[in-house]
Amino acid sequence: MKLQKINLIFVSLVITSLFFTSCKHEQSSTTGWNYNDPRNGGFQKVPYLEQETGPGLVLIEGGRFTMGRVEQEVNYDWNNIPRTVTISSFYMDETEVSNFAYLEYLYWLDRVFSLDYPEVYKKAVPDTLVWRSKLAYNEPYVEYYLRHPSYRDYPVVGVNWLQANDFCAWRTDRVNEIILIREGLFEHYPNQINEDNFNTEAYMLGQYESGKRVDGIPDLDPNKEFRNVKMEDGILLPKYRLPTEAEWEYAAYGLIGNTIDELIPDRKLYPWNGHAVRNSNEKYIGQILANFKRGRGDNMGVAGKLNDNADVTAPVYAYWPNDYGLYNMAGNVSEWVMDVYRPLSLEDNDDFRPFRGNVYQTKELDEDGYIAEKYAEPQIDSVTGKMIGIPGRIKYRDVDTEKDNLTDRRNYKSADNIDYLDGHWESSVYYGEVGAGTIDSDFDELDKQKQMYQFGETSLVNDRARVYKGASWRDRAYWMVPGTRRYLTEEQSTSYIGFRCAMTRVGSPVGLGY
Numbered sequence: 001m002k003l004q005k006i007n008l009i010f011v012s013l014v015i016t017s018l019f020f021t022s023c024k025h026e027q028s029s030t031t032g033w034n035y036n037d038p039r040n041g042g043f044q045k046v047p048y049l050e051q052e053t054g055p056g057l058v059l060i061e062g063g064r065f066t067m068g069r070v071e072q073e074v075n076y077d078w079n080n081i082p083r084t085v086t087i088s089s090f091y092m093d094e095t096e097v098s099n100f101a102y103l104e105y106l107y108w109l110d111r112v113f114s115l116d117y118p119e120v121y122k123k124a125v126p127d128t129l130v131w132r133s134k135l136a137y138n139e140p141y142v143e144y145y146l147r148h149p150s151y152r153d154y155p156v157v158g159v160n161w162l163q164a165n166d167f168c169a170w171r172t173d174r175v176n177e178i179i180l181i182r183e184g185l186f187e188h189y190p191n192q193i194n195e196d197n198f199n200t201e202a203y204m205l206g207q208y209e210s211g212k213r214v215d216g217i218p219d220l221d222p223n224k225e226f227r228n229v230k231m232e233d234g235i236l237l238p239k240y241r242l243p244t245e246a247e248w249e250y251a252a253y254g255l256i257g258n259t260i261d262e263l264i265p266d267r268k269l270y271p272w273n274g275h276a277v278r279n280s281n282e283k284y285i286g287q288i289l290a291n292f293k294r295g296r297g298d299n300m301g302v303a304g305k306l307n308d309n310a311d312v313t314a315p316v317y318a319y320w321p322n323d324y325g326l327y328n329m330a331g332n333v334s335e336w337v338m339d340v341y342r343p344l345s346l347e348d349n350d351d352f353r354p355f356r357g358n359v360y361q362t363k364e365l366d367e368d369g370y371i372a373e374k375y376a377e378p379q380i381d382s383v384t385g386k387m388i389g390i391p392g393r394i395k396y397r398d399v400d401t402e403k404d405n406l407t408d409r410r411n412y413k414s415a416d417n418i419d420y421l422d423g424h425w426e427s428s429v430y431y432g433e434v435g436a437g438t439i440d441s442d443f444d445e446l447d448k449q450k451q452m453y454q455f456g457e458t459s460l461v462n463d464r465a466r467v468y469k470g471a472s473w474r475d476r477a478y479w480m481v482p483g484t485r486r487y488l489t490e491e492q493s494t495s496y497i498g499f500r501c502a503m504t505r506v507g508s509p510v511g512l513g514y
Contacts, residue, residue, distance in 0.1 A: 026045060038220050038222045039222075042219065042220030042221040042222060043220075044220055044232070046232070050508065050511055051234075051505060051506050054175055054237050054240070056093050056095075057091035057093060057094070057501075057503055058091065058093075058326065059090075059091055059511065060089060060091065060251045061089050061256060061509060062086070062087045062505075062509050063250075063255075064084055065084070065087070065253065065255055066083070066084055067082070067084075067085045067246055067249055067250070067354070067483070068082035069081065070267065070269060070483050071478060071483065071484065079343040079345075080483060080484070080485055081346045082346075083347075083351065085246055085352070085353075086352050086353070087246055087353065088353055088504075088509065089505040089510070090247055090502055090503065090505045091502060091503040091505055092247070092248075092501075092503075093326075093500035094321075094326060094327060095155075095316035095317060095326075095500065096155035096316050096333055096498045096499065097155065097156055097164075097167065097499055097500055097501065098155060098316050099145070099147075099154055099155070099156045100153065101156070102146075102156040103152075105124065105167055105170055105171075108174070109121045109124055109170075111190075112192050112193055112197050113391065117194065117378050117391060119378060119387065120378055120390060123387055124166060126157065126158035126493065127158040127160075127493050128142050128143075128145065128146055129158075130157065130158045130493055130494050130495040131145065141495070145157075145312075154314070154315055155316055155332060155333045157313070157496065158494070158495065159493055159498065160490060160492055160493040161488075161491075162490055163493075164336050164499040165241070165242060166390075167499075168240040168241050168242060168501050169240075171240045171501060172200060172237070172239045173197075173198055173199050175237060176203075176236045177198040179236060180229065181213075183235065185212065185216065185217070186212055187211055188211075189211030192210065194376075194391050195375065195376045195377070196210050197391070197392040198210075198211065198392075199394070200236060200239075201393070201394045202392060202393065203228060204228060204230055204236075206228060207394070208374075208392070214226075216228050239503070240501040241338065241501065242337055242499060243337055243338065243500070243501075244354070244355045245337045245338070245354075245469060245485065246353070246354045246355065247337075248335065248337045248469045248482075249469060249483060251324055251329065252322065252329035252330070252469070252470065253268050254323035255268065256323050257322075258273070269481055270290075270481060271329045271482065272320070272330075277290065288308040289330070290319055290330040290332070291308045291314045291318065291319065291328070291332045291473050292472075292475055292479075293474055293475060294308075294476075295476075299312070299474075308331075311473075312474075312495070313332055313333060313473050314328075314332055314473070316328060316332075318332070329470060329482065330471055330482070331473065333470075333472045334468045334469065334470045334471065334472045334479075334486070335468060335469055335497070336466060336468050336497060337466070337467050337469055339355060339467040340356050340357040340463060340464075340465060341465040342356055342422045342423060343461070348422050356418065356420075357418055358412075359398060359417070359418065360398070360412065360415050360417070361399060361415065362397065362399050363395065363396055372394075374391075374392055375393055378390060399415045400415070401413065418463045423461075423463070460488075464489050465488070465489055465490075466487060466489070467486070467487050468485075468487065469484070469485060470484075472496035473496060
């Protein structure tokens with residue numbers, strides 16, 4: 001009895017101790033002030049483990065690899081010099097974006113914008129006429145490929161680089177919106193229309209309030225009751241985007257399956273081991289590993305033994321994934337990446353997270369110095385005629401040398417850095433000849449780009465030429481080597497180029513447990 005009483009006293013002391021411990025605030029190791037304490041102003045330190053994996057994504061653990069040519073240079077472009085680079089960890093879509101995923105996007109745009117701004121929807125619709133060929137009967141693909149349910153799990157094509165980027169931006173907002181619904185902060189709000197639609201940045205800046213279930217998260221600031229979710233909470237995900245050329249190539253090789261300690265003893269030619277395009281596994285021996293064109297007039301083999309079981313594209317989950325779990329990184333459709341094409345990118349770019357295409361921007365401010373109101377209607381560029389602003393999104397502008405005080409910066413001096421070291425007007429053989437009789441003094445920037453690479457005469461290279469990677473259903477096996485690279489103007493689309501999204505990995509490159 002006495003022992004039981006002692007035990008009860010001990011348990012009571014433990015519970016009391018735990019209670020007071022749980023009420024005790026964590027202190028700053030810098031100042032000694034409490035976190036999460038309204039008496040100290042309410043500076044918060046929220047519980048956080050690591051970044052949530054977004055829908056459809058897999059983690060690509062980063063590292064170093066040799067980027068560039070590993071196959072013979074059949075075109076003799078010499079635009080792909082091998083070099084060692086390091087890629088940070090990031091996320092990438094398990095598959096190419098499918099027709100059905102893109103139809104979900106089109107449905108949302110139609111529901112939200114088409115009543116008042118049908119041009120927003122029309123801008124996003126893929127060009128189904130890319131299937132036409134003057135000497136082939138491809139009309140069934142024109143009519144059925146995008147919308148017929150038989151093709152719902154096939155990769156979307158006819159999407160240009162600009163449309164692919166718009167899809168990524170839309171997907172970011174839809175994923176973050178459902179996260180806020182999941183967390184009980186928002187209700188399902190299907191009546192979004194025009195500028196009254198959920199945008200992640202507009203919400204965090206206090207410019208979107210519709211559909212809220214509650215006023216927000218309790219704010220520990222003694223002068224406030226509630227607040228919106230912000231970046232410091234770690235609840236919302238980073239932006240979906242296109243992968244860079246280096247990221248795509250690194251992910252396609254999947255060298256994580258070829259490492260022994262810190263060594264990569266076997267260099268890959270394709271996303272799988274070996275130098276053949278057929279499976280060497282006893283269970284699947286001889287089966288084609290990707291969707292490509294085996295030879296002239298041979299898109300799929302013979303009846304009764306179709307070699308890749310696809311005349312044009314194949315379902316996005318067809319064939320075997322690589323060692324990262326990514327499907328169709330060789331064949332099916334080529335894929336857009338972020339980079340602007342330059343022949344010498346691999347000589348010029350940094351060896352850490354290499355990329356060409358940076359145009360630095362900042363949020364637009366109003367006359368009082370506050371973030372400008374989001375777009376209320378579509379914004380059209382007066383020069384190019386392109387839509388540059390979608391209702392509901394925050395306004396951005398290119399950084400300005402004077403407004404943003406770039407003169408004293410050491411790492412960049414201008415907004416547009418696409419031409420840095422390669423393609424800038426000052427490096428042209430025509431520089432200094434404007435107005436001297438050789439070149440008209442009315443030359444504009446587009447004329448300068450044309451002269452730099454003789455755009456439209458001897459090349460198609462300018463600042464709108466975007467890289468696409470990998471082989472497609474109409475390519476030979478050579479292009480299935482991830483190191484190969486090609487380019488196309490960002491406004492153009494084809495029946496053999498699709499895309500997949502990526503997302504930046506923040507924090508630890510490997511996640512929990514390391």
